[in-house]
Amino acid sequence: MQRREFPRAMRIIVLFVRPLLMVLTKRxxxxxEKLPSGGFVLAPNHLSHLDPFLISHFMVDQGISPRFLAKDTLMALPVGGRILRNAEQIPVYRSTRGAAESLRAAIAAVEAGSVVTIYPEGTITRDPAAWPMSGRTGAVRVALATGRPLVPLMQWGPQDVLWPYSKKLRLFPRKTIHVRVGDPVDLSDLEGRELTEELLDTATNRLIDTLTAMMAEVRGELPSSPRIDVHSLSRPKSTYKP
Known part of the structure; x- marks a missing residue:
């Protein structure tokens, strides 16, 4: 799988972080083999504040330079923000206009051959059992705008190290990080059509259904409660504990 060279800042991050993850986690x-060549959108479920590091570990070992949509507040940090910008991360701004600019930047990156990771939920799950919530439309917007694959990535295990909305690390015994890459989500019936909210919701539900099914296979169980609506977040923050 041919990938362009990693940015220098990303090579430095990998040099320091990857050895730690090799020691602290099992994989x-x-x-x-389902990862396409060229640019595409990688769409993972969101379980923990550690997700970007653990997903990046997987991507680096596949020869892919990690590139995420990162909160603009992180980009504003004096040192960390500079590192993220030099590592070619894409800032996400909260305003409607800013969000549109972020998606345009993501579209340009994918069209240029980059792999851009976009969490469809937009935030860490608040489901008490850590199942995926409903999704936002950013990932499918970029995939449909570029015509490039929308690849679901299911992860399970980060919540055992740092469960949702907690500050308590549980590094030992070493936890296994399960990653499953699915076939690209079939959006062929939606391509070339006006990107209405109804169409985008249909595509997003298709993606979230896929991630949920992939997680159910790894966990050996099905969700026991309705999916949380990410737009309302009516339930309390996740209380899931490993």
Missing amino acids: DWQGQ
Whole structure:
């Protein structure tokens, strides 16, 4: 799989972070052969504040330079923000106009051959059992605008190290990080059509359904409660504990 060279800042991050992750986690990665060549949108479920590091570990080992949509507040940090910008991360601004600019930047990156990771939920799950919530439309917007694949990535295990909305790390015993790459979500019936909210919701639900099914296979169980609406977040923050 041919990938362009990593930015220098990303090479430095990898040099320091990857050895730590190799020591602190075990890995159960499957489906790497399904990753397309060229640019595409990678769409993972969101379980923990550690997700970007653990997903990046998987991507780096597949020869892919990690590139995320990152909160603009992180980009504003004096040192961390400079590192993120030099590593070619894409800032996400909260205003409607800013969000549109972020998606345009993501579209340009994918069209230029980059792999851009966009969490469809937009935030860490608040489901008490850590199932995926409903999704926002950013990931499918970029995939449909570029005509490039929308690849679901299911992860399970980060919540055992740092569960949602908690500050308590549980590094030992070492936790297994399960990663499953699915076939690109079939959006062929939606391509070339006006990107209405109804169409985008249909595509997003298709993506979230896929991630949920992939997680159910790894966990050996099905969700026992309705999916949380990410737009309302009516339930309390996740109380899931490993």
